[in-house]
Amino acid sequence: MNYLVCVKQVPDDSVLVTLDADGSPDLQSIDLTVNAFDTYALEMITRVREKQGEGEITVLTVGGETAVSALRSCLSVGADKAARVWNAACEHTNAKAMSEILYQTISKQLEDGRKFDAILCGLESTDTMSGQVGARLAEKLGYALVTGAVSMEAFEDGFKVEQETENGSRVLKVERPCVITVSKPNYDPRYPTLKSKMAARKMPIEDWTLDSYQVTENAAARSFEVLPQKEGGQKIMEEDVACSVQKAIAIMVEDKVL
Amino acid sequence: MAYLFPEEDRDLYESVKEFCEKEVKEQCKEFDKTGEWPSKIYDMAMDMGLHMMEVPEAYGGLELNRTTNLALVELMAAADAGFATSFNASSLALNAILISGSEELKHRACKILEEKKFGAFALTESDAGSDAGAGKTVAVRDGDSYVLNGRKCFITNGGVAGFYVVTAMTKKGVGVSGMSAFFVEAGTPGLSTGAEENKLGIRTSNTCDVVLDNCRIPAENLIGKEGEGFKIAMKTLDHGRVLCACAAAGIIQRSIDESVAYAKERIAFGKPLIKNQALSFKIADMAIKAETSRQMAAHCAALMDRGMPYSKEAAMAKAFAADGAMFAASEAIQIFGGYGYIHEYPVEKLLRDAKIFQIYEGTCEICRMVVAGAVIGR
Numbered sequence: 001m002n003y004l005v006c007v008k009q010v011p012d013d014s015v016l017v018t019l020d021a022d023g024s025p026d027l028q029s030i031d032l033t034v035n036a037f038d039t040y041a042l043e044m045i046t047r048v049r050e051k052q053g054e055g056e057i058t059v060l061t062v063g064g065e066t067a068v069s070a071l072r073s074c075l076s077v078g079a080d081k082a083a084r085v086w087n088a089a090c091e092h093t094n095a096k097a098m099s100e101i102l103y104q105t106i107s108k109q110l111e112d113g114r115k116f117d118a119i120l121c122g123l124e125s126t127d128t129m130s131g132q133v134g135a136r137l138a139e140k141l142g143y144a145l146v147t148g149a150v151s152m153e154a155f156e157d158g159f160k161v162e163q164e165t166e167n168g169s170r171v172l173k174v175e176r177p178c179v180i181t182v183s184k185p186n187y188d189p190r191y192p193t194l195k196s197k198m199a200a201r202k203m204p205i206e207d208w209t210l211d212s213y214q215v216t217e218n219a220a221a222r223s224f225e226v227l228p229q230k231e232g233g234q235k236i237m238e239e240d241v242a243c244s245v246q247k248a249i250a251i252m253v254e255d256k257v258l
Numbered sequence: 259m260a261y262l263f264p265e266e267d268r269d270l271y272e273s274v275k276e277f278c279e280k281e282v283k284e285q286c287k288e289f290d291k292t293g294e295w296p297s298k299i300y301d302m303a304m305d306m307g308l309h310m311m312e313v314p315e316a317y318g319g320l321e322l323n324r325t326t327n328l329a330l331v332e333l334m335a336a337a338d339a340g341f342a343t344s345f346n347a348s349s350l351a352l353n354a355i356l357i358s359g360s361e362e363l364k365h366r367a368c369k370i371l372e373e374k375k376f377g378a379f380a381l382t383e384s385d386a387g388s389d390a391g392a393g394k395t396v397a398v399r400d401g402d403s404y405v406l407n408g409r410k411c412f413i414t415n416g417g418v419a420g421f422y423v424v425t426a427m428t429k430k431g432v433g434v435s436g437m438s439a440f441f442v443e444a445g446t447p448g449l450s451t452g453a454e455e456n457k458l459g460i461r462t463s464n465t466c467d468v469v470l471d472n473c474r475i476p477a478e479n480l481i482g483k484e485g486e487g488f489k490i491a492m493k494t495l496d497h498g499r500v501l502c503a504c505a506a507a508g509i510i511q512r513s514i515d516e517s518v519a520y521a522k523e524r525i526a527f528g529k530p531l532i533k534n535q536a537l538s539f540k541i542a543d544m545a546i547k548a549e550t551s552r553q554m555a556a557h558c559a560a561l562m563d564r565g566m567p568y569s570k571e572a573a574m575a576k577a578f579a580a581d582g583a584m585f586a587a588s589e590a591i592q593i594f595g596g597y598g599y600i601h602e603y604p605v606e607k608l609l610r611d612a613k614i615f616q617i618y619e620g621t622c623e624i625c626r627m628v629v630a631g632a633v634i635g636r
């Protein structure tokens with residue numbers, strides 16, 4: 001089996017973002033890392049591969065020179081191969097354009113005789129959070145799509161995928177080839193070993209960039225706003241404890257927590 | 259930072275830092291309380307390969323650049339000094355064999371490490387600590403074997419090791435030239451361990467007696483030649499002291515990090531504590547000691563790389579860093595005030611952990627004796 005995991009390099013989301021003088025996010029000083037959801041996708045498919053005892057995992061990123069470190073990081077925790085795409089068309093893209101770039105890149109690989117039984121994407125990226133790329137890619141490829149997977153296993157001629165729902169989960173069977181977007185499973189991605197880190201440095205990174213891309217822009221970000229940090233929670237100060245408890249329960253019922 | 263390791267090793271540094279932050283630092287607080295062996299943390303650390311950093315490539319290890327290795331040891335100790343101690347003690351046992359062991363012993367020891375087990379280095383006895391040459395453990399040659407009898411004490415990893423390097427007297431009446439070193443695998447009949455010591459600090463490491471009661475080992479388990487034991491032990495400790503210096507630097511750095519974070523938040527007399535020069539100078543003094551310790555250790559690594567002697571420099575580095583760790587941990591408590599004295603806050607543990615660095619692998623007095631001896635000469 002061949003698997004493709006699309007990964008994006010994003011600014012570390014544990015750091016508070018501020019706006020620079022012209023009102024756009026100041027990302028200069030923030031370390032770059034692999035989008036968390038993409039690391040979940042890579043871990044999930046690595047586990048499938050380990051259980052099956054066979055399979056090849058390729059990671060693909062659209063990104064500049066710095067994105068090489070994201071690919072190396074993936075190569076140290078399960079990926080066998082890595083490919084990067086980068087040219088002028090890839091700058092300042094939004095979700096729609098990105099899915100077009102991915103689609104055109106992957107189509108070329110398919111034409112060249114490669115085959116992907118499953119293409120995995122993170123449910124969303126932690127920077128722009130549009131959550132559209134995986135779904136748009138599936139649509140363009142004409143592949144089956146499962147979103148928000150929290151676990152998966154190989155099953156008959158496809159995969160059994162557990163999908164997160166509003167109040168729990170459901171298990172779907174999906175045939176190959178398919179696109180699966182991955183949410184946070186109930187495990188954490190593995191740590192690289194020092195050995196795998198050192199090995200990843202020497203692995204080749206393929207260049208899958210096409211000569212040209214046809215991309216259509218859609219909604220583009222016009223302005224940014226940083227909201228003041230939330231004060232911790234809501235204060236409930238009724239006359240006595242019993243009233244405070246009643247109020248708290250009422251709020252939780254209203255907010256559908258209970 | 260004084261560790262000028264190759265830029266390509268930055269990824270290792272970042273990975274180990276993340277691992278220590280997420281899996282060691284907070285978790286070890288709990289084990290510090292209970293004194294329990296944090297086996298899950300050690301398992302994860304070994305999955306990552308932290309026990310293979312110094313193992314040569316030829317024996318299946320990572321053979322990291324020396325300076326990279328030192329930087330990683332500091333990170334590990336900054337998260338938890340007991341955690342770093344277990345690996346450092348294992349490194350002592352490994353190095354004794356790498357320094358003088360036969361090809362076969364090197365393979366056997368590294369194989370055991372590869373199986374995710376620790377090594378232990380057993381030199382100290384109840385009446386032979388600083389005066390290690392006064393050891394009473396004996397090894398008697400009997401055909402193709404040696405039979406070991408004696409009792410070692412305060413042995414780090416004693417209860418959890420896969421192999422031991424044990425010193426024992428093979429000849430009486432000739433002082434330290436009668437000492438030899440042996441490789442003993444865990445599970446060898448006659449080798450047993452005593453109760454685990456309940457310690458002031460580094461409580462996530464295991465310390466206990468190692469008892470040899472008619473423990474018979476093949477003659478090829480002799481490390482080097484008969485009579486070379488003391489020399490091997492001293493060379494091994496030279497190497498170990500450099501790692502100790504880095505671990506102590508880790509405690510100093512942690513003292514700095516905790517102090518700065520706290521002193522920026524805590525308000526007294528209408529301003530953050532850090533705004534008082536009297537306190538910011540404490541931070542500066544800690545930083546001077548951290549950086550100097552690193553530079554001294556890194557210098558030892560440079561000497562090692564050139565195959566030059568570094569015994570004096572290692573003793574200097576270890577004594578300086580150990581004293582620095584005690585100073586820094588104590589100053590960190592001072593900056594925290596009353597809170598610093600309370601278990602709930604992170605700095606009293608640093609003081610408890612720091613103390614051991616003035617004691618094991620040659621006390622600060624013994625290190626000064628080494629330095630004085632080298633400086634004064636005959």
Ligand SMILES: Cc1cc2nc3c(=O)[nH]c(=O)nc-3n(C[C@H](O)[C@H](O)[C@H](O)COP(=O)(O)OP(=O)(O)OC[C@H]3O[C@@H](n4cnc5c(N)ncnc54)[C@H](O)[C@@H]3O)c2cc1C
Binds near residue numbers: 389411465619621
């Ligand atoms: C937690 C822990 C882990 C340890 N791990 C190991 C291990 O893995 N392997 C191992 O072999 N040992 C280990 N040790 C033992 C340790 O190395 C010894 O405790 C240390 O060398 C000191 O020996 P001692 O305890 O016998 O003290 P002593 O030698 O009795 O010394 C007592 C005091 O007298 C001072 N002193 C002694 N002689 C002189 C002198 N000539 N001049 C001036 N001052 C002097 C010492 O510096 C010290 O302050 C460990 C100890 C501890 C506590």
